[in-house]
Amino acid sequence: MAAEKNFENKVKTWLESEGIYPLGTGADKMPVPPCGYYEKRWGGGYSKSGLPDMHLTVNFISIDVELKASDGRPSELQKQKVKQINRSQSIALILYPEGFDDFKKIVKGVKNLPCQIQDINLLKELSNTNKCQVLQT
Numbered sequence: 001m002a003a004e005k006n007f008e009n010k011v012k013t014w015l016e017s018e019g020i021y022p023l024g025t026g027a028d029k030m031p032v033p034p035c036g037y038y039e040k041r042w043g044g045g046y047s048k049s050g051l052p053d054m055h056l057t058v059n060f061i062s063i064d065v066e067l068k069a070s071d072g073r074p075s076e077l078q079k080q081k082v083k084q085i086n087r088s089q090s091i092a093l094i095l096y097p098e099g100f101d102d103f104k105k106i107v108k109g110v111k112n113l114p115c116q117i118q119d120i121n122l123l124k125e126l127s128n129t130n131k132c133q134v135l136q137t
Contacts, residue, residue, distance in 0.1 A: 003070065004067055004068065004069040004072060007069060008040075008054075008067050010100070011054070011065070011067065011095070011100070011103075012040075014104065015038055015056070015107070018032065018035070018107065018108070018111065019032040019035040019036065020034075020035065020037060020056060020058055020107070021034055021036075021037055021038070022037065022038060022039065023037045023038070023039045035058060035059055035111055036056060036057050036058035036111070037056070037057055038054055038055065038056040039054070040053065040054055041053055041055060050075065050077035050081040051081055052064040052066040052081065052082065052085070052092055052094075053065060053067045054067065056107075058107060058111050059110055059112075059113055061091065061110045061113070062085075062090040063090070063092070063093075063107070064082070064090065064091070064093075065094075066078050066082060066093070066094045067095055068096050069097070070097055079094070082094060091110070093106075
């Protein structure tokens with residue numbers, strides 16, 4: 001378990017260096033301009049079984065990551081959830097330390113997509129009524 005936790009910390013450190021911060025991070029603690037967020041999921045009685053360990057949103061794109069140590073094996077349920085997320089036009093993957101460079105390429109590719117962020121922000125403004133609130137700072 002220690003190897004997986006060490007790998008998780010390595011992933012988190014790299015994400016933050018790219019401007020992808022833990023949900024709730026204060027602006028004063030962001031040395032790199034934010035382009036997304038991540039949250040660590042915790043298994044237990046109140047969460048859906050088999051969900052990947054981390055959920056990221058980068059440049060409006062959802063990425064779910066099941067982290068494994070080099071000798072780790074995903075359960076059938078975890079594999080099923082990853083497949084289901086990918087079928088829904090999001091990105092989900094099972095990540096081993098040996099695939100970390102490939103993961104970096106995927107995240108950087110999503111980060112640099114020529115997405116029309118202005119158009120998406122305009123939709124947020126158009127949809128912002130008192131019954132559909134898009135809260136912003």
